[in-house]
Amino acid sequence: MNHGVDPAGSRRTERKLRVARRIILGSMLFILLILVGMPLTELRLGTDKVTLWRTVLAEAVAVPLGVALMAMFRDRMDGRRDPRPWLYWGSIAMAAVAAAALQVPVSSMFFLGAWWAVGVFVASRRRGAAVSALLLALPWALIPFSPLDIQFIPFLLAWVFSIGWALLLSAGSLASLWLWDVTNDAVKGQRARAQLAVTEERLRFARDMHDLLGHSLSALAVKAELASRLVDRAPARAAAEMEEVHELARKALQQVRTAVSGYREVDLAEEVASVGAVLAANGTAVSVTGLEGLSLPPDRESLAAWVVREGVTNVLRHSDATACEIAFTRAKDTAMGRALVVEVSNDGARDGGERGTSSGSGLAGLSERVSLGGGSLSAVRTKGGGFLLRAVLPL
The missing domain is CATH 3.30.565.10 (Histidine kinase-like ATPase, C-terminal domain)
Incomplete structure (x- = not known):
């Protein structure tokens, strides 16, 4: 019976946890690529009305925004449910600036949807609901900043499509976070069980040492005292008693070894015979x-x-x-x-x-x-x- 912690198994678990963390963070790089690539895509696919300086501005903001979003997601994986305010609100401000700098409305919508797919999960539900409402209204507020002629029906359809696209991206983020939380909780539970097993084994060992040595030392004391009283009057019997002391000491050592190895079974008949002999020697x-x-x-x-x-x-x-x-x-x-x-x-x-x-x-x-x-x-x-x-x- 071994209740100890397996160091090799613990190291393997830690290594698997690190690998899983890196895989999840790596999957989030897809969102980062969307944020960084959206201004460049707009420049390549845009019309003559698309100006270079606005694209450069959107790109310059998109890069630190992606880094901030990844930092908040990493903090959320580390168990931080309330993101750092300056990082959270700063990322929202950068998302708004980049969306305003983008000139094709669909690009702005998809850009905001990419941020929302991650940012909605790094804060509380109440804050996430408020920010979601803000982001839903923001594309309509940015219409005056677009150099293109905006038609209501196509714009509405694009807005609805971008919402579905953001929900699809958010499903991947939510699944990644959920799997991470389940894995992390399982590892923590395994550590807690291992620690509990160690504690139980220590208590078991302390209890067995008391029970084993308490009886054995008491028996040795009785036998040794009897031998000391008999050494002058009956040397032969005193020698016999000392022989029994030796035998009791040998058995005590064997019992300690069995307790250390975890096998604590005691034979009832042998125990009754042993304690009977000790009591008889005690009168x-x-x-x-x-x-x-x-x-x-x-x-x-x-x-x-x-x-x-x-x-x-x-x-x-x-x-x-x-x-x-x-x-x-x-x-x-x-x-x-x-x-x-x-x-x-x-x-x-x-x-x-x-x-x-x-x-x-x-x-x-x-x-x-x-x-x-x-x-x-x-x-x-x-x-x-x-x-x-x-x-x-x-x-």
Whole structure:
């Protein structure tokens, strides 16, 4: 189980995103070519009434206008919904000047339509609607500036045709922006999921380190203390206890390695036998019920083993118990349907020790682990100064 971030995959994603951005910006160069080429086309196809200085003026304005339009489109791709005012209104002013300098009405209409096909998407809808109304009326206002004789019906038909042409161009711009937004959002979502996976893995690792080392170190402390007490009175038994300390240390190291690799399954029968031996060495009598013949799915068995481990760790740390009971019971007609109830109880909890799931990171981590498995955990004091840890695990 690897929840880390793949650096190579991240680099590939970033590279694809850059390529997609360049392709979209490159497709917008078509609009730039229309703006720059319209005055030159008018000069070539115009009549004797077309004057050179007006064409030069329109061309001189069209070039910076195209650059400004591309800059606003790039800002919009970067997530800027409100364009820089001087750039936006400056581009509108340049579009109006260029349209007035153009002498063929159809050229002015197509020129304004090319600007609108991009400019309408770089600002808010309200501003875009106002500017659209302005651009629709502008060709009619420019009629006095044309050196040609204007006929109403042909002019109206050209005006309607230029609107359809602008809508066609705008569909391409809108599709490009929509595809970019979808792609960018998908990449951001992938980054967020990767970051969440890293965070979850860190929490998993911290929880496992506490659960594994907390129990193992408590068991080692009990065994080492017993060996120190026996070293003078019963050297042979002390040596045996130290051998068990060595074996416990070896198992703890193995458990840490499995936790690091991500495989956290714990064998229930082995765990019960292990904690039973530790409790017995601590002078605590252990009784186990319901384990014989118990068959569970691997994930439920591992979860039950974690409950037993944490329960016994708390007995070692926070009690002076003389007896500990570990019980496994199948329950029916519960809110979870079929469930396994795991109980770890002792008869000698210390004052200020186990008070519930909020006391200490051990029970808090176990509660989180059980909740992730769909179960519930409770930890309460019992009559006579005892303590009961109870987990209900859905089957």
